[in-house]
Amino acid sequence: MASGLLPICLGEATKFSHRLLNANKTYIATIQFGVTTTTGDQEGEVISEKQVVFNEVQLKETLQKFIGDITQVPPMYSALKFEGKPLYEYARKGIEIERKSRQITIYDIKLIKVEGSVTTLEVSCSKGTYIRTLAEDIGQALGCGAHLKGLERTQTGNFQLSDALSIEALEAIAVASREKILLPIDALLEGLSSIELTSTETEAIKKGQSIDFISKNEEELRLYSASGKFLGVGQPDLQGHLLPKRLIANIL
Known part of the structure; x- marks a missing residue:
């Protein structure tokens, strides 16, 4: 049904x-x-x-x-x-x-x-x-x-749904080509605002450290390196910090 x-x-x-x-x-x-x-x-x-x-x-x-x-x-x-x-x-x-x-x-x-x-x-x-x-x-x-x-x-x-593939259509695609149709991870996070970090900030976030960041709210943010690479999600606080909340493994 x-x-x-x-x-x-x-x-x-x-x-x-x-x-x-x-x-x-x-x-x-x-x-x-x-x-x-x-x-x-x-x-x-x-x-x-x-x-x-x-x-x-x-x-x-x-x-x-x-x-x-x-x-x-x-x-x-x-x-x-x-x-x-x-x-x-x-x-x-x-x-x-x-x-x-x-x-x-x-x-x-x-x-x-x-x-x-x-x-x-x-x-x-x-x-x-x-x-x-x-x-x-x-x-x-x-x-x-x-x-x-x-x-x-x-x-x-x-x-x-109009952008989705049926199981039959997916099976018809060669295994080696299937990865090309995958959406990027950050497609899941389009509702979040994003910020670009400097190289120094990126290294700090990778190490699990907070960075200085002034925010009026505590809404999660998408984090990107200066080269545009998606790093994960950060959580600002009201004390002027941005903390790494959930990072993807291949940037660590």
């Missing part, structure tokens, strides 16, 4: 993979209204079926109510853990665990297509958003229930 973009980090890039987990996401979600299931998607057993009576105007008005900061209760069929076990293990045994609601942000919902009781949406959201739960909540708000019929991730941070 789920498909789409999956960024993969190799080697030193894995040091910055957490930025993908924390990044905003965009999905194409296909929702079946009028049918609820045990899992919130089409793989579960049908719980209830109701007639779908809303029109497109009512649908658009309802979707608008879900844009912005909202709260979600994570689904039982999820990998979130309770007492060391993922929730889906409890769900498969018919055990319901009380879950705390969490705040998420829905940046935008675009109505792509309506075909009878099936609707396709484009959803841009923050990390931690469960599109299954969003589909169920929209269905509940419309009074007919719903489940997620299909899901495709089209964007993670600044990475787009």
Whole structure:
């Protein structure tokens, strides 16, 4: 049911993979209204079926109510853990665990297509958003229930599905040529400001030493040598220093 973009980090890039987990996401979600299931998607057993009576105007008005900061209760069929076990293990045994609601942000919902009781949406959201739960909540708000019929991730941070390669396309490329299609490590960090260091500053950073740096905030920075080589990420403090936080190995 789920498909789409999956960024993969190799080697030193894995040091910055957490930025993908924390990044905003965009999905194409296909929702079946009028049918609820045990899992919130089409793989579960049908719980209830109701007639779908809303029109497109009512649908658009309802979707608008879900844009912005909202709260979600994570689904039982999820990998979130309770007492060391993922929730889906409890769900498969018919055990319901009380879950705390969490705040998420829905940046935008675009109505792509309506075909009878099936609707396709484009959803841009923050990390931690469960599109299954969003589909169920929209269905509940419309009074007919719903489940997620299909899901495709089209964007993670600044990475787009349109720029990705399928497994089949990757396999068709000669092994010796595959490295040429890899993005540089700092492509993971395009949201960060950058600074260029002098040769003296570069050597200090390589040794794990701080350098003098005046900053009005403590936001991480991309670090580059005078020759433009990516060094890693630095962390400024408010006392006039810049400390190395995460450096790539081949510059040490």
